[in-house]
Amino acid sequence: xxxxxxxxxxxxxxxxxxxxxxxxxxxxxxxxxxxxxxxxxxxxxxxxxxxxxxxxxxxxxxxxxxxxxxxxxxxxxxxxxxxxxxxxxxxxxxxxxxxxxxxxxxxxxxxxxxxxxxxxxxxxxxxxxxxxxxxxxxxxxxxxxxxxxxxxxxxxxxxxxxxxxxxxxxxxxxxxxxxxxxxxxxxxxxxxxxxxxxxxxxxxxxxxxxxxxxxxxxxxxxxxxxxxxxxxxxxxxxxxxxxxxxxxxxxxxxxxxxxxxxxxxxxxxxxxxxxxxxxxxxxxxxxxxxxxxxxxxxxxx
Numbered sequence: 001x002x003x004x005x006x007x008x009x010x011x012x013x014x015x016x017x018x019x020x021x022x023x024x025x026x027x028x029x030x031x032x033x034x035x036x037x038x039x040x041x042x043x044x045x046x047x048x049x050x051x052x053x054x055x056x057x058x059x060x061x062x063x064x065x066x067x068x069x070x071x072x073x074x075x076x077x078x079x080x081x082x083x084x085x086x087x088x089x090x091x092x093x094x095x096x097x098x099x100x101x102x103x104x105x106x107x108x109x110x111x112x113x114x115x116x117x118x119x120x121x122x123x124x125x126x127x128x129x130x131x132x133x134x135x136x137x138x139x140x141x142x143x144x145x146x147x148x149x150x151x152x153x154x155x156x157x158x159x160x161x162x163x164x165x166x167x168x169x170x171x172x173x174x175x176x177x178x179x180x181x182x183x184x185x186x187x188x189x190x191x192x193x194x195x196x197x198x199x200x201x202x203x204x205x206x207x208x209x210x211x212x213x214x215x216x217x218x219x220x221x222x223x224x225x226x227x228x229x230x231x232x233x234x235x236x237x238x239x240x241x242x243x244x245x246x247x248x249x250x251x252x253x254x255x256x257x258x259x260x261x262x263x264x265x266x267x268x269x270x271x272x273x274x275x276x277x278x279x280x281x282x283x284x285x286x287x288x289x290x291x292x293x294x295x296x297x298x299x300x301x
Contacts, residue, residue: 038070048160049073054082059180066188080112084150090114115152118156119163120159137169144266145261151169173210173266182214208272229256231250
């Protein structure tokens with residue numbers, strides 16, 4: 001379908017406000033204020049599913065399938081692969097959102113922007129209501145340690161957190177033919193815990209899954225962010241007109257598998273669950289900075 005649908009065509013109604021101005025979208029349902037056992041919810045959770053690999057990714061369908069066991073699911077994702085775009089947000093051009101179908105025939109929406117744009121559009125009212133959880137993934141390849149600074153998958157969950165909605169990012173190791181079974185289980189287990197136990201303001205969870213069958217996995221491990229080692233190289237080539245162009249490439253990153261880190265957990269065949277906080281303040285250096293001579297030149301003593 002080639003055009004953005006009317007409000008009536010959107011799941012949830014897409015209520016508008018502001019008279020005849022179609023740019024003012026009103027989320028018609030506030031987010032729930034507290035977590036509790038799903039059996040006590042008066043209606044099924046509303047779960048937004050997105051990713052950075054694009055709307056055609058099999059990992060996106062796998063995550064939507066996993067979330068359907070917990071609640072009602074809406075899917076919006078970039079129309080093309082947006083891996084490693086980080087927390088890019090589109091402000092200097094309009095965004096277009098088109099209706100699509102996933103491989104199982106279920107509805108989805110494709111946005112010509114970033115994962116952050118997808119979450120932002122949804123939480124600003126595209127679907128006409130709020131959400132109880134934003135789940136991002138399942139990413140083709142892990143997002144471990146320093147990867148979270150690049151990852152569009154993690155950034156989508158961060159955008160949810162910024163907007164006051166719990167966020168979850170799920171990624172899986174690439175190793176041969178892709179089987180999402182274990183990642184679906186992991187996503188469902190962690191998502192249920194978020195819905196029932198909650199996250200505090202500014203918090204999100206980053207989940208990384210080894211490429212294993214469920215029976216070969218050693219379970220879950222709560223882990224801190226590890227350290228990645230990148231082997232990037234600048235590759236120069238020449239186009240048919242003799243003008244140079246460049247690729248940033250190289251082999252996959254390695255990782256320092258220190259015990260207690262997400263890198264170590266995944267290498268040990270465990271599902272790592274890492275809490276991330278949006279407060280990036282380096283608190284250990286605050287005290288040291290107060291001893292620095294941060295004085296404007298010429299200022300009186």
